[in-house]
Amino acid sequence: MRAITISCFGEVDVLETADLPVPEPGPGQVSIDVSHAAVGLADVLMRRGEFGGTPPIVPGLEVAGTVREVGAGVHHLRVGQPVVTLSRPTAGGYAEVSVADAAITIPLDSVDPRLDAAEAVALVPNTTTALLSLELVGNVGPGSQVLIHGAAGALSGITAQVARRLGATQVLGTVRSARRAAEAERYGYDLVVSSNGFRSALSDAGIDSVDIVVDPVGGRLRAESLEVLAPLGRLLAVGNASGEDDVRVGANELWLANRAVLGFNVGGLLMQDPTAAEAAARRAIEWVAAGTVNMPHTTLPLAQAAEAHRLLESGDCEGRIVLTVPN
Structure with missing residues (x-):
């Protein structure tokens, strides 16, 4: 699969396209065919090395897309279901396929089918x-x-x-x-x-x-x-x-x-208790779909992740930035 990696810690030019093995979900996890990945300050700090770790690292805490495969013990999600994840310290979102704990992967169709993937990952x-x-x-x-x-x-x-x-x-x-x-x-x-x-x-x-x-x-x-x-x-x-x-x-x-x-x-809360945000996430989806909570977002293709980071750091972009991932 294609992914954007932090090849070494530094400025935006360390974000590089790479071909990586497709990750598989473990018990209690799902893999997601990613259609959209949010870009946030945590990604910038990760790229600078402020969170530690060893490159190459795939940034991206939050994604939206469809379930590709479910791991053992996952019964509330199904293959092909549209979903959005909450923040994952494990990251891995700037990729065609990403793995997330099922407990922080929220189905969109069972809450409000009006919400599209880009808006979901930008706001939920x-x-x-x-x-x-x-x-x-x-x-x-x-x-x-x-x-x-x-x-x-x-x-x-x-x-x-x-x-x-x-x-x-x-x-x-x-x-x-x-x-x-x-x-x-x-x-x-x-x-x-x-x-x-x-x-x-x-x-x-x-x-x-x-x-x-x-x-x-x-x-x-x-x-x-x-x-x-x-x-x-x-x-x-x-x-x-x-x-x-x-x-x-x-x-x-x-x-x-x-x-x-x-x-x-x-x-940190979701690492300790992945179920802690489920009810709040469902309320969030309802509010976003109803327009109670709103915010503009800018979309860029995955290949322009470096430009997304530049925009975020410069403050030249209002609202959220979302990468679109072709599949």
């Missing part, structure tokens, strides 16, 4: 992640005030819409540029401000505190975010896109201020 995994992080960890519900950093990003834009769906009455965002602020407007924020001096901007708008901060950026923003949390407020760390040094917070500081810092890593 991130919508599932947002649901799990906000509902199970952040305890977002009716009346919540939510601040989301990196507001125009692929995960943050979905998170804003999910927060609203869960009943949040005020959804705020921060961005690093005016262009990104314009992009974020489509996701229904009540207010979007610059990440530089965001505390002052919120104060000028009459907002002194929020219940939840969702932070995929890290670094300086994470440290400053603690100061805008209301009593019993939660800072939800969901990434470190800035690449800045970790932020250390003392337990006594949190105790005295009645604040909490919580982490959510969907890949």
Whole structure:
């Protein structure tokens, strides 16, 4: 089969086309004839070597396509069934055939047949992640005030819409540029401000505190975010896109201020319990198919994976990037 591999760690030119053996599913797994593979920041970090491993590596955490073969013990999926996977730390998505745990492979036809594969892989995994992080960890519900950093990003834009769906009455965002602020407007924020001096901007708008901060950026923003949390407020760390040094917070500081810092890593959760996201994924499919959650996506052929990474790193592409895989 054809695949895109990380031949060695480095810039986009290390992504190369290769002919690899077709993988076969083990017990509890399925193989998928891939039609679409999502491109995300994790793929970029993987290419740079920040996750370790030994090249060659096939990136790609999330795919959509049809079931090619089922492994032993898999009874809820059938050959030929259209599916989408959730995030897989094992990756392997930039390929004509990919293997995934059956528990994180969600059938599309049994939930909502209106949803096509490109839209499914662009939106369902991130919508599932947002649901799990906000509902199970952040305890977002009716009346919540939510601040989301990196507001125009692929995960943050979905998170804003999910927060609203869960009943949040005020959804705020921060961005690093005016262009990104314009992009974020489509996701229904009540207010979007610059990440530089965001505390002052919120104060000028009459907002002194929020219940939840969702932070995929890290670094300086994470440290400053603690100061805008209301009593019993939660800072939800969901990434470190800035690449800045970790932020250390003392337990006594949190105790005295009645604040909490919580982490959510969907890949790690699914490695420990692959069934943890099934119900959320089905809700995500329903919401995406109904248009409750939406986001633009750009498609490129698999052979242009390097260009996809360049676009993602430059910020020149709004929404998600999806690779189309000919079969």
